[in-house]
Amino acid sequence: MTGEVVLKAEGLVKRYGSVTAINGADFDLRAGEVLAVIGDNGAGKSSLIKALCGALIPDEGSIWLDGQPVRFHSPLDARNAGIETVYQTLAVAPAMDIAGNLFLGRERRRPGLLGTVFRTLDHKGMRAEAQRQLDALGVATVQNIGQLVETLSGGQRQAVAVARAAMFARKLVIMDEPTAALGVRESGMVLDLIRRIRDNGLPVVLISHNMPQVFEIADRIHVHRLGRRVAVVQPADHAMNEVVSLMTGALRLAEDGSLVDQTAELNNNRSAG
Numbered sequence: 325m326t327g328e329v330v331l332k333a334e335g336l337v338k339r340y341g342s343v344t345a346i347n348g349a350d351f352d353l354r355a356g357e358v359l360a361v362i363g364d365n366g367a368g369k370s371s372l373i374k375a376l377c378g379a380l381i382p383d384e385g386s387i388w389l390d391g392q393p394v395r396f397h398s399p400l401d402a403r404n405a406g407i408e409t410v411y412q413t414l415a416v417a418p419a420m421d422i423a424g425n426l427f428l429g430r431e432r433r434r435p436g437l438l439g440t441v442f443r444t445l446d447h448k449g450m451r452a453e454a455q456r457q458l459d460a461l462g463v464a465t466v467q468n469i470g471q472l473v474e475t476l477s478g479g480q481r482q483a484v485a486v487a488r489a490a491m492f493a494r495k496l497v498i499m500d501e502p503t504a505a506l507g508v509r510e511s512g513m514v515l516d517l518i519r520r521i522r523d524n525g526l527p528v529v530l531i532s533h534n535m536p537q538v539f540e541i542a543d544r545i546h547v548h549r550l551g552r553r554v555a556v557v558q559p560a561d562h563a564m565n566e567v568v569s570l571m572t573g574a575l576r577l578a579e580d581g582s583l584v585d586q587t588a589e590l591n592n593n594r595s596a597g
């Protein structure tokens with residue numbers, strides 16, 4: 325079902341004074357998959373993702389993109405390498421229209437009369453391309469590409485942010501809790517969008533708190549706890565409560581793939597020692 329490793333990290337560490345946000349974290353994302361990253365509040369999910377998209381520079385560890393070692397010093401470095409990120413907060417410019425948002429910071433210009441000087445924005449071309457992208461992603465609820473984003477619902481705004489990422493990503497898309505601020509129906513729309521991005525050929529990293537959503541959409545689940553990856557499981561192999569127990573530390577995934585009750589293990593060690 326899933327293929328080659330697209331993005332990989334080993335031994336990432338990030339300290340903020342006495343707080344260790346990332347504590348020896350490993351990571352891998354494969355072609356063709358939606359990888360969910362789950363973990364309790366403060367487990368270090370956002371920090372991990374920031375290290376992968378250039379928003380923070382890890383103190384230790386290595387990252388590879390398509391097998392090549394990479395070092396991102398800024399989000400722009402990661403974007404130039406083909407990694408697009410959608411943040412939790414709705415990252416759109418409300419006073420601009422949909423097409424303007426999709427091309428924000430990457431506007432297209434028409435060839436100018438004086439070569440590259442005085443080149444005017446190619447509004448027509450951008451609108452046509454924006455419409456094509458939204459159609460390809462099945463964002464059918466948006467009627468008019470010239471509609472101001474402030475007149476859109478929360479879900480539609482997030483769809484614009486996600487479409488923008490999908491449009492410019494060449495390698496993968498990372499999303500940090502993209503449905504956190506949305507209702508059930510709107511979340512469903514964004515999940516459909518994520519599936520389509522994957523099916524169109526870009527793997528997706530999805531950070532989420534929402535277990536039913538994760539079980540609905542993820543091909544694999546990366547479980548993050550106390551700053552590092554403690555397990556990778558497939559939703560088909562486990563019940564939701566088992567995965568929650570991995571997240572809280574009540575259960576541990578043994579090397580043979582079996583689940584070990586950590587509380588029983590601790591008690592046994594105590595009585596043995």
Ligand SMILES: Nc1ncnc2c1ncn2[C@@H]1O[C@H](COP(=O)(O)OP(=O)(O)O)[C@@H](O)[C@H]1O
Pocket residue numbers: 340343344345363364365366367368369370371372
């Ligand atoms: N910029 C920062 N300065 C200090 N501590 C931070 C910073 N960013 C994150 N942390 C701390 O690192 C830990 C992991 O945070 P975070 O990556 O946001 O976790 P999650 O996204 O899983 O909730 C938390 O204890 C958090 O308080």
Ligand SMILES: [Mg+2]
Pocket residue numbers: 369370371
């Ligand atoms: Mg977070």
